[in-house]
Amino acid sequence: MNALVQDVDKRAPEVQGRGTTLESLKQWVDQVAALARPAAIHWCDGSDAENAALVAKMEADGTLIRLNEETNPGSWLHRSHPDDVARVEHLTFVCTSEQDDAGPNNHWMSPADGHAQMDSLFEGCMEGRTMYVIPYCMGPIDSPISRCGVEITDSPYVVANMRIMTRMGEAALQRIEREGTFVRGLHSTGELDPNRRFIMHFPEELTIKSYGSGYGGNALLGKKCHALRIASHQARQEGWLAEHMLILGIENPQGETHYVAAAFPSACGKTNLAMLIPPEGYREKGWKVWTIGDDICWMRPGPDGRLYAINPEAGFFGVAPGTSAKSNPNALATIAKNTIFTNVGVTADDGPWWEGLDDGQPVTDWRGNAYDAANGPAAHPNARFTVSAKQCPSYSEHAEDPTGVPISAIVFGGRRASLVPLVFEARDWTHGVLVGAAMGSETTAAATGAVGVMRRDPMAMKPFCGYNFADYFAHWLSFDNGRNKLPKVFHVNWFRKGDDGKFLWPGFGDNLRVLEWMIGRVEGRADAVETPIGALPREQDLDLEGVQLSGEAREKLFGFDRDGWRAELVSIGDYLREYGPRMPQALHDEQARIAASLD
Ligand SMILES: Nc1nc2c(ncn2[C@@H]2O[C@H](COP(=O)(O)OP(=O)(O)OP(=O)(O)O)[C@@H](O)[C@H]2O)c(=O)[nH]1
Ligand SMILES: O=C([O-])CC(=O)C(=O)O
Ligand SMILES: [Mn+2]
Numbered sequence: 001m002n003a004l005v006q007d008v009d010k011r012a013p014e015v016q017g018r019g020t021t022l023e024s025l026k027q028w029v030d031q032v033a034a035l036a037r038p039a040a041i042h043w044c045d046g047s048d049a050e051n052a053a054l055v056a057k058m059e060a061d062g063t064l065i066r067l068n069e070e071t072n073p074g075s076w077l078h079r080s081h082p083d084d085v086a087r088v089e090h091l092t093f094v095c096t097s098e099q100d101d102a103g104p105n106n107h108w109m110s111p112a113d114g115h116a117q118m119d120s121l122f123e124g125c126m127e128g129r130t131m132y133v134i135p136y137c138m139g140p141i142d143s144p145i146s147r148c149g150v151e152i153t154d155s156p157y158v159v160a161n162m163r164i165m166t167r168m169g170e171a172a173l174q175r176i177e178r179e180g181t182f183v184r185g186l187h188s189t190g191e192l193d194p195n196r197r198f199i200m201h202f203p204e205e206l207t208i209k210s211y212g213s214g215y216g217g218n219a220l221l222g223k224k225c226h227a228l229r230i231a232s233h234q235a236r237q238e239g240w241l242a243e244h245m246l247i248l249g250i251e252n253p254q255g256e257t258h259y260v261a262a263a264f265p266s267a268c269g270k271t272n273l274a275m276l277i278p279p280e281g282y283r284e285k286g287w288k289v290w291t292i293g294d295d296i297c298w299m300r301p302g303p304d305g306r307l308y309a310i311n312p313e314a315g316f317f318g319v320a321p322g323t324s325a326k327s328n329p330n331a332l333a334t335i336a337k338n339t340i341f342t343n344v345g346v347t348a349d350d351g352p353w354w355e356g357l358d359d360g361q362p363v364t365d366w367r368g369n370a371y372d373a374a375n376g377p378a379a380h381p382n383a384r385f386t387v388s389a390k391q392c393p394s395y396s397e398h399a400e401d402p403t404g405v406p407i408s409a410i411v412f413g414g415r416r417a418s419l420v421p422l423v424f425e426a427r428d429w430t431h432g433v434l435v436g437a438a439m440g441s442e443t444t445a446a447a448t449g450a451v452g453v454m455r456r457d458p459m460a461m462k463p464f465c466g467y468n469f470a471d472y473f474a475h476w477l478s479f480d481n482g483r484n485k486l487p488k489v490f491h492v493n494w495f496r497k498g499d500d501g502k503f504l505w506p507g508f509g510d511n512l513r514v515l516e517w518m519i520g521r522v523e524g525r526a527d528a529v530e531t532p533i534g535a536l537p538r539e540q541d542l543d544l545e546g547v548q549l550s551g552e553a554r555e556k557l558f559g560f561d562r563d564g565w566r567a568e569l570v571s572i573g574d575y576l577r578e579y580g581p582r583m584p585q586a587l588h589d590e591q592a593r594i595a596a597s598l599d
Helices: 003-010 013-036 048-061 111-122 156-165 170-179 222-238 270-274 329-334 429-437 469-477 508-522 551-558 562-577 585-597
Strands: 040-043 076-078 092-094 130-138 147-153 183-188 198-202 207-211 241-243 246-251 257-263 288-293 297-301 307-310 315-319 340-342 345-347 362-364 384-388 405-413 423-425 440-442 454-456 488-492 529-531 534-536
Touching: 013 111, 013 130, 013 147, 013 170, 013 183, 048 076, 048 156, 111 183, 111 198, 111 207, 130 156, 130 170, 130 222, 147 156, 147 170, 147 222, 156 222, 156 315, 156 340, 156 384, 183 222, 198 222, 207 222, 222 241, 222 297, 222 469, 246 270, 246 405, 246 508, 257 508, 270 288, 270 315, 288 307, 315 329, 405 429, 405 508, 423 508, 429 469, 429 488, 429 585, 469 585, 488 508, 562 585
Parallel strands: 040 130, 076 340, 092 198, 147 183, 183 207, 257 405, 405 488
Antiparallel strands: 130 147, 198 207, 241 297, 246 257, 246 288, 297 307, 307 405, 315 384, 340 384, 345 362, 423 488, 423 534, 440 454, 529 534
């Protein structure tokens, strides 16, 4: 047992009050142990020795497979159960006392039913297994914006991943004792039976219970469950924002840096944008892009009224397929060592392999079978890497600033094959909130279910907002209070397709051309044309030197299709009405204003 917690037991009754938080932690651990009946309890300290012992155990039982030590030092392959490869939105619940507080955007169960359901699954589920207790901090350990939690799990794979993704161990436990509060997460991989799998949240109790999956977003409870679903609920009560956003810094040739936060749905380009390498021409002039975070952003107004953002995570849990020396060399450099690969293929010399990788050939697929193209891709489309952010060559020296970084622009974006141009700017905050609320995107392999189906995914938070979207939009609107100096809001679409079904915009490094225009707008330098949907750049307002665009590409990326947008605004109006009377009138008014200006 951890020394700090052990001390609680030894304390004389008169000083025990000082350790009340740790006492209640210990009581909860005891309660869980009585229910799940593990063979042993291990309090994680986050040390290298602890990790080495866990990894050795996982290597021995086949949970981890060692990759080539020369080409991929310290790196491992994990093959999940083939039915457990992505988030399960249909099995994810938000349990609030009132159903309306969870909203039409969440599956709901009453807290009593939710606990009963989960506790019956947890009964005796850890028999013969070790129960790990993981104290962790989301965000830099010394940042006032950070928050702590404790995850109890029976999966050593989860422990190894949480060690990379969070600040885990002794320092987190000390912060928990100081702060007097923490999020409780209980997880078991159970039998990995898709029919006995639930990811359940109790935001009013700051509690998470997850059963039956070992996959990242379902099992690493610090990530989506805590840092988005529970944190969004806390953020609303306390006046901040917990968002599914990357954070990056753009340094211009004069050495000035602007920070941008961008919300794209799962597997829609956050990791890639966060690690962008400037294209030819920009590099020579001295443009640089710095990575702060690739998935989650917590932000709040600072004393000067600007929004300050931290990345609550310490690592990247990124999509492997498509990562190449051409698309994302920074990611490739980051994962060159000390990386856990999940569900990738393997080459003859024990290297990790996925579709889109520049060289190598797979001999084994993600299931562990001999690779045969007839059986599908070598790597699962949602294969992932887990790696420390510190290994990223573009990791910003300000990424761990306790104050966070000031945000100049917020960017929303989705996968839209048609209609939506490359970029436009919202005219003010309220319009920006509508643009976020109306976001649409085609579904991806990050969640189980059909891929490529267009759905509304407001602010990329459809699977992650822990409360009613109507209240969430009202919360966003409330930041426009006359005191805050809010960032400009933009919308991008890297995924517009031509008649031949191919992407019209080169994307990746070339996305800096669009970011540069945004910064120009923030500084009042760049030009645009006003349209009913917002301000659009003309081709000449972007630096497109060296970019080959067809006539069709120019028309579709920079044009505005009035008839198409009329239909889109009708669909947006219908969507807002699905939330009934809780939807802020300001968003209905904004939708009506734009719809009217399209006539
Ligand atoms: N065409 C095009 N594809 C892109 C671009 N950026 C990223 N992608 C593709 O989008 C997919 C996923 O991108 P990621 O950056 O890993 O997605 P993410 O938003 O970080 O995803 P999560 O970790 O699931 O939240 C990969 O297949 C990329 O190759 C781009 O600018 N253009
Ligand atoms: O949660 C996960 O498993 C990975 C992720 O970032 C997402 O799906 O958005
Ligand atoms: Mn994500």
